[in-house]
Amino acid sequence: MSHICWEDPFCGEGANCFRVGTDAAGNAYIAVSGAEDHYVTDSRDALRALIRDIKAGKADHLL
Secondary structure, eight states: OOEEEEEEEEEEESEEEEEEETTTTEEEEEEEETTTTSSEEEHHHHHHHHHHHHTTTSHHHHH
16 A cells, blocks of 8 residues: 555534545545544545535534
8 A cells, every 4th residue: 555645634613624635646534533544545536525525614514
């Protein structure tokens, strides 16, 4: 498995925090902060779109 470089956690108004990471191969990862060993991976563009929707309040129920 590649080494994942995690960014600082992003926390919403509630207690929901998540982290985004990337590896040297260009894969993107997203995980709940504190549970980085259980992550979802996809292309950077797909995860970027998901994060933008979450930050815009369109998908906060997913957190």
